[in-house]
Amino acid sequence: MDSMNSRLAWRGWIAVGGVRLVNALSRRLGRGSGTVAGGRVGLLIDSSLLAKLSAGRRVVLVSGTNGKTTTSAMVRTGWGGDVAGNVTGANMPEGHVAALVASSSPRAVLETDEAWLAAVVKLTSPEVVVLLNLSRDQLDRANEVRQMAQRWRECLDSETFDGIVVANAVDPLVVFAAQTAERVRWVDVPTAWRGDAASCPHCTRAIVFDAGDWTCECGFAKPANVTATLTSVLEMDGRRYDLDLTLPGSFNNVNASLAVVALAELGVDAQESLGRMRALTTVQGRYGLRRFGDRTVRLLLAKNPAGTAALLESLVGPDEVWIAINAQVADGKDPSWLYDVPFDALVGRHVSCLGERRLDLATRLTYVNVSCDVVDDPHALREGTGEVTLVANYTAFREWMAMTTPC
Numbered sequence: 001m002d003s004m005n006s007r008l009a010w011r012g013w014i015a016v017g018g019v020r021l022v023n024a025l026s027r028r029l030g031r032g033s034g035t036v037a038g039g040r041v042g043l044l045i046d047s048s049l050l051a052k053l054s055a056g057r058r059v060v061l062v063s064g065t066n067g068k069t070t071t072s073a074m075v076r077t078g079w080g081g082d083v084a085g086n087v088t089g090a091n092m093p094e095g096h097v098a099a100l101v102a103s104s105s106p107r108a109v110l111e112t113d114e115a116w117l118a119a120v121v122k123l124t125s126p127e128v129v130v131l132l133n134l135s136r137d138q139l140d141r142a143n144e145v146r147q148m149a150q151r152w153r154e155c156l157d158s159e160t161f162d163g164i165v166v167a168n169a170v171d172p173l174v175v176f177a178a179q180t181a182e183r184v185r186w187v188d189v190p191t192a193w194r195g196d197a198a199s200c201p202h203c204t205r206a207i208v209f210d211a212g213d214w215t216c217e218c219g220f221a222k223p224a225n226v227t228a229t230l231t232s233v234l235e236m237d238g239r240r241y242d243l244d245l246t247l248p249g250s251f252n253n254v255n256a257s258l259a260v261v262a263l264a265e266l267g268v269d270a271q272e273s274l275g276r277m278r279a280l281t282t283v284q285g286r287y288g289l290r291r292f293g294d295r296t297v298r299l300l301l302a303k304n305p306a307g308t309a310a311l312l313e314s315l316v317g318p319d320e321v322w323i324a325i326n327a328q329v330a331d332g333k334d335p336s337w338l339y340d341v342p343f344d345a346l347v348g349r350h351v352s353c354l355g356e357r358r359l360d361l362a363t364r365l366t367y368v369n370v371s372c373d374v375v376d377d378p379h380a381l382r383e384g385t386g387e388v389t390l391v392a393n394y395t396a397f398r399e400w401m402a403m404t405t406p407c
Contacts, residue, residue: 008052015046019101035086039094042101050093053100054108054124057084060262061120063112063152064132064174065145066307067255070247071132072111073283074259078273079266084108089284092116093123114148118155129156130166130262132255134173135196135306137332145173145196152177166262168254169223172197172207172214185227187261188212189254192313193306195340230257234270241270246281249314285397290404293382297322297404303331303393305340311391312345320388321346322381324354324396325361331393335360344368354378355396378403 008016023038042049062072069089076083084103086095091111100108112120114134121129131152136145156165157180167178169186173196178184190212200207200216207216215221228236234243234257241260243253256277263273282288286301302308315321327335335357343365351372353362358374365372375381392400 011046012049012052015042015049016101018042018045019049019098023098035088035090035098036094038101039090039097042097043093050097050100050120051123053097056106057100058107058266059124059126060109060128060130060266061112061117061124061126062109062130062132063114063117064130064168065114065135065137065304066310067132067251068111068113070252070283070286071130071255071259072109073280074256074277075130075262076109077280078259078263078277079107079109079268080272080276081105082107086111087284093120096120096124114152118151121155121161126163128164128166128262128265129161130258131168131174131178132258133168133171133191133193133306134177135193135304136337137304146201149173149177149201153180156181158182164265166227166258166265168258169226170212170214172220172222173201175223176201176220184223185261185265186223186225187258188222188226188229189257190230190250191254193309195305228257228261230254234260236261236264236270239270241274243274244278246278247283247287248316249287249311251310251314252287285401289387289407290401291407292400292404293379293384295382295384296387296407297390297400298387299397299400299404300389300391301393301397302391305337308341308391309345312342315345315349315389318387318389319349320352320386321349322352322354322375322388322390323361324378324390324392324400325357326355326393326395326399327357328395330395338364343370346370352381355392 019038019042022041026037060075062068076085082105084099084105086099091113096110134145134149165178165181165184167184167186168174169188170191194209200220202220203218205217207214213222228234234241243256245252245256260270260273264270285299290297300311302311327333347370351365351370352375353372354375362372362374
């Protein structure tokens with residue numbers, strides 16, 4: 001890739017300097033990871049900075065309600081070598097700017113917030129866009145999911161976007177969003193959550209689901225021309241690939257399948273990309289084992305009904321589970337989403353309810369006859385032995401990362 005000199009005029013260079021200075025100060029003062037504040041300053045100095053930094057790079061965008069951070073990590077890892085990316089999960093333009101300032105790599109994988117996808121597609125001209133799923137999220141401040149699908153559809157229209165879309169063929173809202181793109185690689189992956197796609201986005205009639213297929217009377221249906229299919233193995237181009245991931249959960253097999261297809265479009269052999277992905281054991285602390293007193297804790301992040309349902313479905317091992325729920329701005333202040341989660345999957349396990357909304361959680365669990373305790377002081381759980389699974393939403397997850405140490 002050409003040096004930044006070929007892309008940045010004097011204003012751009014001042015903006016880059018501002019990004020570096022502010023983010024360095026942020027880290028030194030302990031005000032954060034240095035990935036947002038500097039990016040915000042850079043964009044104030046030069047509003048076109050993201051477009052300038054993206055020019056000349058091969059860019060992949062990954063978006064969806066759940067799985068963005070992990071799938072982005074899989075694409076970066078599977079691509080091999082030095083790849084720029086917003087590895088801390090700062091997934092809006094400020095974070096993208098900081099990530100691209102921090103790296104001179106000619107390749108970039110950017111996790112992108114669903115609401116910002118249209119703007120970021122326009123600014124970065126990505127080679128590939130990966131669409132994972134669409135479901136409701138943080139209802140007090142996020143757009144209605146149908147509106148989000150419509151915005152995706154408009155930004156990916158073949159008249160304005162000439163890249164490749166890798167899309168989940170089993171999610172009707174993702175299919176609706178990707179239909180207008182010229183080049184789509186549909187991936188048939190198990191997708192259990194259908195609570196936000198009960199009616200057709202074209203005609204509003206009920207969508208009929210039958211196992212992994214779905215149709216509407218108006219003709220809207222699951223695409224037949226799929227590029228890859230995930231069952232017990234990934235089938236693509238007449239070959240079968242065992243995933244054998246280190247990361248747990250069937251949902252991560254789904255993430256990996258979309259990542260493999262995206263990388264194949266970039267010219268990376270599927271066997272090679274999977275070999276690299278298998279080295280991933282944790283992503284930003286998620287899925288990893290940590291020490292809390294005498295306990296070994298596996299940390300899992302869940303922030304909405306669809307994501308939490310997928311995590312609960314994948315739980316194996318110890319019967320003891322801790323769930324920590326906060327309701328701060330980053331989490332969404334409305335915890336009513338707990339009533340859309342199929343917590344009956346926890347029947348037979350014992351749950352410790354933690355976090356600011358532990359009483360709301362305990363009430364919800366009681367309705368489905370899940371054994372639970374309300375724990376006011378999490379340090380009371382430090383004693384004991386064995387491994388426990390902790391499911392937490394955003395701010396609760398950060399708190400537990402700070403309270404625990406790597407094993």
